[in-house]
Amino acid sequence: PLEGEMAGRPEGVGTTGRQPIRFFADGNFYTPDRKARFIPIRVSTDTRTTPDYPLILNTGRIRDHWHTMTRTGKSPRLSQHIAEPFVEIHPADAQHHGIGDADIVRLSSPRGAVLVRALITTRQRRGSVFAPMHWTDQFAAKGRLDALTAPLTDPVSGQPALKHVAVRIEKFAAAAFGFAVMRDRPETIAADYWAVARCKGGWRVELAVADENIDWAGFAQSLFGASPDVEMLAYHDRDAGQHRIAAFAGERLAGALFVAPGPVAVSRGWAAEQLDATHAGQRQRFRIVAGRAGADRPDIGAIVCSCLGIGANQIAAAVGAGCGTVEAIGEATRAGTNCGSCRAEIRAIIATGRVQAAE
Numbered sequence: 001p002l003e004g005e006m007a008g009r010p011e012g013v014g015t016t017g018r019q020p021i022r023f024f025a026d027g028n029f030y031t032p033d034r035k036a037r038f039i040p041i042r043v044s045t046d047t048r049t050t051p052d053y054p055l056i057l058n059t060g061r062i063r064d065h066w067h068t069m070t071r072t073g074k075s076p077r078l079s080q081h082i083a084e085p086f087v088e089i090h091p092a093d094a095q096h097h098g099i100g101d102a103d104i105v106r107l108s109s110p111r112g113a114v115l116v117r118a119l120i121t122t123r124q125r126r127g128s129v130f131a132p133m134h135w136t137d138q139f140a141a142k143g144r145l146d147a148l149t150a151p152l153t154d155p156v157s158g159q160p161a162l163k164h165v166a167v168r169i170e171k172f173a174a175a176a177f178g179f180a181v182m183r184d185r186p187e188t189i190a191a192d193y194w195a196v197a198r199c200k201g202g203w204r205v206e207l208a209v210a211d212e213n214i215d216w217a218g219f220a221q222s223l224f225g226a227s228p229d230v231e232m233l234a235y236h237d238r239d240a241g242q243h244r245i246a247a248f249a250g251e252r253l254a255g256a257l258f259v260a261p262g263p264v265a266v267s268r269g270w271a272a273e274q275l276d277a278t279h280a281g282q283r284q285r286f287r288i289v290a291g292r293a294g295a296d297r298p299d300i301g302a303i304v305c306s307c308l309g310i311g312a313n314q315i316a317a318a319v320g321a322g323c324g325t326v327e328a329i330g331e332a333t334r335a336g337t338n339c340g341s342c343r344a345e346i347r348a349i350i351a352t353g354r355v356q357a358a359e
């Protein structure tokens, strides 16, 4: 909606009192006779798919970030919803290319490549993929989407060709995946793939490496910062490729690293919360290394409502208890009752619950 005065606006566009009016809501365009003009266009061969680049990449935004995260990247609350760059791909395309959910994938165009997380979803249509444009070298190892896009603009409108890029997708051969939380942002992260995001109490990092021979204790020290006052607690199962390392400075957690041969199954919200908690006893410290909250602390799941910190598992539980509308979910959990931008996701969780109930 338009707010405030707009010099030279056509009649009927702008504001009337306190009621904003939308562009084109009255069916008129900004031409002398107020009618739209259709302009014949020629598709550039630079953006057409080929056998080498068979998928169409659409780039865009996600709900909680703005441009290149120069402001939203500083907010723990906004960064908790989606904390790394990703590509949405239809299940049939993922299967065709040998990609599993949460794999790291290389997306390449004739101009460059990025490494991002695979998100397999029927929201995406076959033959097309979607990736967000927010991640820069400041927040990810190789997440800059402008490395892929063609330096083309529409000759009439000047609009850059960001919505139609021919790409190919390949699984990145990760030998290990990692997830870490830490009080201070690490200076360097020696991983092929990494993405760093703010969280309450510090930072969180997703990572993956191709090298099978990483010294994970040394890696953890490089993430958390080497300090003589820090006490390390570690669990290593080299055969299973599982490593969990926690560092404590007094009663506070300085950092925790979880490593697995596949995508790491640790509750991100719970791990980030541990940075704000005190860990006086060995029992609490072992829980960190086990990567599990106590039985009295159920996992709330990935955050859906950033405003109120409500997770997917809490919303799913409310659906299971009989909440069948966004309003009912709001009453039961408060999710969706502030800015409202999570309401579409809440609706999707309700729909999934209905499908499961019908099966």
Ligand code: FES
Pocket (backbone or CB within 6 Å): 304, 305, 306, 307, 308, 335, 336, 337, 338, 339, 340, 341, 342, 343
């Ligand atoms: S994200 Fe704002 S109300 Fe849920």
